[in-house]
Amino acid sequence: MHRVVVTGTGVVSALGNNTVSFWQALLAGTSAVREIVAIDASQIRFKNGAEIRNFVPEDYFDAKDIPFMDRFAQFAVLAAREAIGNAGIEWTADLRETTAVITGSCLGGRAAEEIGYWELFHNGKNRIQPLTIPLAMSNAGASHICMQFGIEGPTYTVSTACASSSHAIGQAFWMVRSGAAPMAIAGGSEAPFFLGGLKAWEAMRVISKDTCRPFSAERSGMILGEGAGMLVLETLEGALARGASPIAEIVGFGMSADASHITQPLAAGPARAMRLALRDSGLAREQIGYINAHGTATEANDRIEAAAIRCTFGPHTDKLAVSSTKSMHGHTLGAAGALEAVACVLSLRDGMLPPTANFLTADPACDLDVVPNHARAATVEACLSNSFAFGGLNSVLAFKALS
């Protein structure tokens, strides 16, 4: 078994289209929740989202390549490009053949499918754009990453709703730890701001008309976000041998299924996933100083997550800092696990914990130190990143600071 480190991160988010601006915004407690502009929101009950505004594909891609990539795939490639650049990877033939690429996405390029349906059902046409499938397929992000960098190794995409990129990173971690791959590019991307998708969320009545206030008594639901996060994972010895600078170590991955309800969470499932992440990491509960929560700001999630944390950590819960960065970058669905993993590794590197923004008053049912509104300087030994998805699928990653 190899020790596995993160040597590069890439971010595309409403808080900024690179890691540095993302991290600076998180530490400043900046919320990117604003009025939705991507579509006419007058026909939608909620008006706010954490969109990436003024994204011009031509700034990042050759014009000839753009028609082949849906927005979600463009985000994936951009984030991978930054992560690979930051990691300073020099692509040898061997690395190309053996590096794994594992991405997560809930929806893939479903916006492209919607355009096709509009033609068929609204405009009464009898054909749709021939690129619809290659644009819409959920693996498009991973495929385009491989195409851009000539990576020929084991590559696939995971779709587990809001836990997609967390599962993807976990799988990639296990591959590198076991020696199945020397290196992996892992993360996820999502671009949910299209009419049909937003209407589907509206029907669930879980989107806030206000903003995202995780763990607040005043919370009133989620705010959708978009973007991508990518990590470069490699063996510690491989990183040191090529002169790379590891940011943090990834040490554990735990998974579970609630086996309870298709939308309502159950505390036992998340608690088990956290316990299994700890067991996989070999860490004791007391070594965890921070949890980046799933923290969607729905009534149910935050309450159940707080209960699950207390169940897992017992009295040590009172020594934990728990924050939800969804308060700032929104719920990016399939990209959530990846963006939040980036926040975790940077917190360990810098000894700074991002806050839970938009926090008003404490909810007794969420009895946690949620790092309200202001980032906190805190040297933490290890942290967890929680992702708890619709359908009761739970994924938890554990990271450790490098000494």
Place this chain on the structure above:
Amino acid sequence: MNQTVQERVLKVIATSKRIPLEAVKPESSFEELNIDSLDRLNILFDLESEFEIEINDEQAKQVQNIREMIDGVTLLVQAKSAPLSVE
């Protein structure tokens, strides 16, 4: 068919949840009928279709039992057919 609002609401609930109409009474609680949060979403959706009304999220959240569902729908149906008043 001149069914009352109440009769139509009970019928929508029974159909949506696939339970016998006789089991659905105005005094029934959601728990008794095993109606969970997701079932409630579906029932509200079906009520919107049946009565051609819109039930917004705030109104939806306030509905704690069948009686309140009937009352809420009644109000929305009345509001729909009420003539516009000039204040």
